[in-house]
Amino acid sequence: MSALKKRFFKAALATAIAVLCAFILIDAIVKTDRFKQWARAEIAARTGYDVSVSSFTMLPPFRLSARDVTVSKFSKTLLQSDQLVITINPLDFLSRTIHRIRLQNPVLRLDIENWMSPPAPAPGALAVRHLNVENATVVLTTVPDSRVEFRGIRINAQNLNAGESGRLSLRAEVPALAGSADVTVQQSETEVTAAVHLQQHRRGRVFDRVSADPPAGSLQADFQLRRDETGILEITGAGRSEAFTLAGGEVSGTFDLGLRRGAASPQADVSLDVRLTDFPRRLDRFPITIPEGATTLRLEGLYGFERHTLEVKAVRVASPLGSAEGNGRIVLQPQLRFSSFRASIRDVPVENLKSFFPEPLRNWNYRGAMAAEVEIEGPWESAALKGVTRASGLGISAEGVSIADLRLNGPWEWSDGSLRSQRLILQAKRVAVETNGSAQFSAAELRFEGDVETGRGGPAATGRLQLTGGRFALPGANKIGENFAAAGRIAAAFDMARRVSLTGRVSIANGQLLWGKFFADLKAYRPTFAFDGEYRLGDDVIQLRRFNVAAAAIGRVDLSGTIEQFAGSRLFTLEAASRGLDAGALFDSTVRETFNQSHPFLNQLKIAGRLGFSMKVRGDRERLVAEGALELRQAAIRTDTGRWEIGPLTLNLPFRVHLPAPREPAASAEARFGRLAIAEARIGSEAVGAVESGLTLWDNALRFRDPVMIPVFGGVIALSHVVWPDVIADPRALSLSVQARDVQLERLTRSLNWPSFGGTLAGSIPRMAWDGSALRSDGEIRINVFGGQARIGSLEIENPFSSLPSIRLNLRFHDIHLDQASESFAFGRISGILEGRFDDLVVTDGQPARFRGEVRTVERSDSDQWISVEALNNITVLSSGNDATALYAGLAGLFENFRYSKLGFKATLRNDKLTLRGVETRDDKEYLVVGSWIPPTVNIISHTQEIGFSELLRRLERIGVRETPKAN
């Protein structure tokens, strides 16, 4: 080590020791009470402030730390700080500057009154190069005992000129506004001016991924505080912001502020003008989208310092969100509060309010504006609002929804997060709704008048609902309703998180319904729906506590139960019941009006009685079971012509119906049987005896417990083996057996107004089956008539309920005593025994349409064969069309009867043409009557073999086949 280096090392070491000693010495000095007293006195002398410190400590290298600092002036505390650190640079002493002052957790107390006080004389000015304040609290005293606190302030200021007379300037970071502020306060004897320039930092710097730098916002404001010689204090301010980022958006505009306070007056006149050309379209915690456009605000009021109230004489706001005028009182301290604040709001676009609406209403589009008179009362956080809202001509459109003209008028109250409106009138005209499935609903007018409340549980409405000009059209052919007019009271509650409940009673006064071929004019029935139910969203369950449908002249049906998995497979557990439905009105309105064109006989039916049922329905759409009982009381069925009548009829039919049919039919023992009882019936003039039987409709099958015995025409007709295996899935598959015993033909023919003849009818049809269009039978019916017997077989009845019914059968007969038959039909007396057959006999529309027949007499030793002149003449007329009265009159003078050996014919009828051939053909001659070899005898030869049906009718009319009057 050279001597020079040694010398330098020694000098450095000596200096360090000296500095260390000096540091220790200074630290020891500053910790003394004497230093504290000296410092307090020195600061007071230089600045006029009284500074109290609990302890001083030196921190390396040359920082002076003061604990529990209190700065006061005129016995008023101005500043309190947990710690104050002063960094001293010996070079700065030359410029009377403190290098840095750092404050932790200071509380700065400012008094506006003191700002206007003349500045105290300062022996010397001090400058602060750096001022760092952490977590500061500023307490602004406006009037004695009235303070406003600003907490959490952080300031980094440079070149702070303190101690100079009436001037303070600082630069501070304002993190809350993402910028830095330059504040200059100039104080003179008469006024204080303050200029604030706040420049926001540019974003999109080096590490910002945003490529384009948005312009940095700025706020420039100038304030003047002036007190004149009379003590009147005036504060004026004006400012401008350019793209100043605030609350997530940019604010551009200007403002002017004015405040004038009399000497010692507790009040000050306040005016504020704000003109904003740009501002955030959405504000935090305020879910409204504000449309673009300029907004102006002008406020004039009176500020009371003692109670911190702002009496707003007038406030006018004009904005794209509407315009408003208001007045009232705003209390600023201790919390913001409105008192009797009234505002008249106009031209508020509903589109901008939809964020307040619940789903799905907030996604719809709105056209038009609304107005409101509002009164605000209470603290800002929980203010109570009430007012009246009016709107007209509003338009609403959404996917599948449109309302051309919506009117709204109603008072309302808002408090505690709930909106209540009483006597709200909501009137919508030209409403149209179309679902995804293309179902369309529309109404000329839909009006609601009632109370609405939106509490925390969700909105609820109670009131009167009125619909006019309602219409719906469902997908598919002809499922339409029109001209609906309905009214009623409803109560609806929408707890969108848990349940939607609906209660009410709605009556339809007018409307036409077309459902396929079914048409109903509801005006005649005025149906009323009473309902009480709810939809539980979480469970996806519809709970139907009550659903009643009542129709005038028909009756009422009550429904209750649940529908689970409503959005899915829909599991039904329902109960339905009805008592006293008018069976006649129900028949007229449903069956007759719908099917009378295709089944004209329905127009002749008259039905009376009371219909009731009760049933439980369970299952889903794939498998549904309905179980219950059907009751029909005091029922009667008759034709309007009086040809037949059934009733009084009583029916109790237990049923269990499956949709679709059950895979396995239930055991017979499981089925519950009811009872069918017909007290009376009538066919023509013939009374039918009482009929009673047990029956059931179980597992889709209709069964009778016992044969149904029908006492009629002196005999009995028994219906047995009635098999209707599935009345739901295959209603056309029906079969039964028919047995007839001792039916008296005379009573039957009389009751049917046929030519009367005696005899009995009996027989058995083992199986008669309905295939949907025809009733076909096996077996035969035997008719003991005119001393012989006729057998009817292969009986078929086609289209019995259509406009063109027809009967097809085969008829065979034998041992018919012609004397009895001819006497019955007044054909003229004929004796003999007749036999024959008619095959494929078809009677359509009451007329014989087709047959192949062969009729002939057979000789019997116990029977003569005579024919009267009258009968001869009638046979002649029928076969030839010519009257042979003159011929027979001559013969009749000699004989009344003639012998014959054969009588009969072969005939076919087809296509309105009767081909008639004789019972015997000789020499190309057709003999209808072949004479006997014993005189007097007669032959009748037919020369006309083909007869038109109309001609045959004409001939029958000529001979006048009729019933022989019977002498009592």
Added chain:
Amino acid sequence: MVKQFIVGLAFLASACVTVNIYFPAAAVERAADEIVKETWGGPGEPAKKEAPQSRLLTPNAMRISFQIASDVYAQEADINVSNPAIRALKDSIRKRSQLIKPHMDRGNVGIRRDGLLAVRTTDGLPLKERAEIQQLVEAENRDREALYREIAEANNMSRDAVPKIKAIFARSWIQQANSGWWIQDDSGTWKKK
């Protein structure tokens, strides 16, 4: 032996019998024209009041000819179009025509290419009228189909003949439709006559 076999085979071939059953199209056309005129009155005419019975026509609807190597076209006589069923159906159609014609005039109902009626449009009509139109058209079509079946049965035709009768009637219904009525062309397009 071979020669005899060849000769026998040739004989059998030349003696082969062909049976042709001819559908009496012309007769059916005449009957169709007449029935349409009777029931609907033809273009611009009211329907005829039907006599108690239609005239009787000769039952010669179908001819069976036995021939060797060539067909024989027989002159056709009229077919039967009168029996109680046909009379009742014609009467039903005639009565109903008075109810349907106003709807045809207004274009609500048109004649399909198969001769049946169809509801073209019911826009603007009261629902009661729509239901009536629907029921009338269904009933009318049911009667027309039944009429074709009855005509076939009355003339001993098989069920296969019913579509032919229907097609022939379709031409008559369309030809005798009033001017201004809507009819469906072969492509299914509705046109005003």
